[in-house]
Amino acid sequence: MNASTRTGFATQFESTQAHAAEAQPASDPASLHFELKCRQCGRRSPNAARSICEECFSPVEVAYDLDYVRRTFTRDNIAQRPTNLWRYAELLPVPHGYSSTLPVGFTPLVAARKLGKAVGLDHLYVKNDAVCFPTLSFKDRVVAMALAAAKRFGFSVVGCSSTGNLANAVAAQAAREGLEAWIFIPQDLEAAKVLNTRVYGANVVKIKGNYDQVNRLCSQIADQLPWGFVNVNLRPYYAEGSKTVGYEIAEQLGWCLPDNVVVPMAGGSLIGKIQKAFGELIELGLVEPKQVKFFGAQATGCSPISKAVKGGQEMFEPQKPSTIVRSLAIGNPADGFYAIRGIRESGGWAEDVSDIETVAAIRLLAETEGIFTETAGGVTTAVTRKLVEQGRIQAHETTVACITGNGLKTLDALASEAYDDVVIEPKLAAFEACLGERQAA
Numbered sequence: 001m002n003a004s005t006r007t008g009f010a011t012q013f014e015s016t017q018a019h020a021a022e023a024q025p026a027s028d029p030a031s032l033h034f035e036l037k038c039r040q041c042g043r044r045s046p047n048a049a050r051s052i053c054e055e056c057f058s059p060v061e062v063a064y065d066l067d068y069v070r071r072t073f074t075r076d077n078i079a080q081r082p083t084n085l086w087r088y089a090e091l092l093p094v095p096h097g098y099s100s101t102l103p104v105g106f107t108p109l110v111a112a113r114k115l116g117k118a119v120g121l122d123h124l125y126v127k128n129d130a131v132c133f134p135t136l137s138f139k140d141r142v143v144a145m146a147l148a149a150a151k152r153f154g155f156s157v158v159g160c161s162s163t164g165n166l167a168n169a170v171a172a173q174a175a176r177e178g179l180e181a182w183i184f185i186p187q188d189l190e191a192a193k194v195l196n197t198r199v200y201g202a203n204v205v206k207i208k209g210n211y212d213q214v215n216r217l218c219s220q221i222a223d224q225l226p227w228g229f230v231n232v233n234l235r236p237y238y239a240e241g242s243k244t245v246g247y248e249i250a251e252q253l254g255w256c257l258p259d260n261v262v263v264p265m266a267g268g269s270l271i272g273k274i275q276k277a278f279g280e281l282i283e284l285g286l287v288e289p290k291q292v293k294f295f296g297a298q299a300t301g302c303s304p305i306s307k308a309v310k311g312g313q314e315m316f317e318p319q320k321p322s323t324i325v326r327s328l329a330i331g332n333p334a335d336g337f338y339a340i341r342g343i344r345e346s347g348g349w350a351e352d353v354s355d356i357e358t359v360a361a362i363r364l365l366a367e368t369e370g371i372f373t374e375t376a377g378g379v380t381t382a383v384t385r386k387l388v389e390q391g392r393i394q395a396h397e398t399t400v401a402c403i404t405g406n407g408l409k410t411l412d413a414l415a416s417e418a419y420d421d422v423v424i425e426p427k428l429a430a431f432e433a434c435l436g437e438r439q440a441a
């Protein structure tokens with residue numbers, strides 16, 4: 001903690017207010033090749049730490065000057081660049097020539113033959129963000145963009161509301177970038193995710209409430225303090241990081257798009273951004289046009305988006321989460337409306353699975369592909385299987401399942417699984433007896 005955070009909240013507030021005016025320029029230099037655009041009314045506005053349109057109060061997103069992008073964003077140029085997400089810099093909200101020393105992203109796209117066989121697919125791939133650098137979830141991608149924006153806007157303190165993985169990513173990358181971090185989480189998060197936030201020296205605040213209450217509090221704080229909240233006032237920039245999952249899938253398939261993508265949904269941002277990424281690649285001519293079907297995956301205990309898709313509704317009804325899948329436990333998803341619309345327009349679908357199915361699918365992915373995912377990946381795997389059973393995904397199609405987080409962070413989910421480990425004396429005879437028993441079983 002630095003000197004200012006050791007003082008009380010009120011003092012901190014006053015001392016940072018004065019600083020705020022000079023620390024937050026109203027906009028970036030005009031030379032940037034991107035700006036904000038309202039998703040509803042289309043109004044363009046200069047880059048700023050803001051997630052809502054000043055005109056119609058709808059969410060804003062980042063729009064790019066594609067003519068500018070086209071000049072350097074070619075398959076050949078990209079192939080020469082380092083294998084991390086910065087190879088797609090022209091389509092990310094960073095200035096020309098931006099360099100980061102953090103090699104985030106470019107995770108393996110694994111041909112999952114054994115899992116495919118188990119669920120009935122001939123061409124199944126796993127996009128393995130369980131090994132994303134540096135904190136083992138796809139949230140490293142969004143945080144890389146948010147912190148680049150935070151530094152540009154002059155914030156020295158960053159924060160987030162989180163269901164766990166975002167907390168880890170913000171804490172780690174803020175430590176590296178020399179930013180102070182304030183992390184707000186629901187009180188009941190997995191112990192591994194809490195420790196994996198604290199270890200980086202971040203300020204962790206546990207809230208007696210669910211994620212949606214944590215998020216509301218963060219919005220109020222963001223209105224009061226000159227802090228960059230990665231998923232509140234920096235959300236438009238943050239969300240762009242998720243597009244890199246889409247660019248990587250296309251490049252790793254040899255600049256081709258798959259037929260289907262299965263994506264876990266919490267706030268509903270990732271699924272829409274992979275869709276946006278594919279659309280940009282088509283528009284730039286880097287891939288052949290193709291209608292990719294998007295399938296959303298949720299836990300039944302928190303399934304506002306899948307429920308709306310299945311019920312044919314345009315808008316979801318908020319829910320109170322009750323599931324072991326904490327990373328997806330957002331009952332009032334910020335991008336839920338757009339996720340529903342995107343899924344429907346793509347010709348896809350959404351499904352949800354029970355906690356029991358989730359745990360079984362974590363084991364299935366581990367036993368078939370040697371990939372240990374957290375609960376969200378269990379949801380994605382189980383939903384993929386369900387969609388094949390329903391005939392919504394066909395065996396001959398190319399399908400990518402997005403595995404977004406690492407199983408070592410949610411060991412609690414497997415605590416009730418009965419693994420029959422044996423303990424024996426350090427004697428050959430003891431092992432022979434053990435082997436005999438196993439072979440007989």
Ligand SMILES: *Cc1c(COP(=O)(O)O)cnc(C)c1O
Pocket residue numbers: 137138139165166264265266267268269270271327328374376377404405
């Ligand atoms: C946050 C998260 C998601 C969902 O991301 P949204 O963009 O909020 O829908 C999926 N998987 C994991 C592991 C996450 O942490």
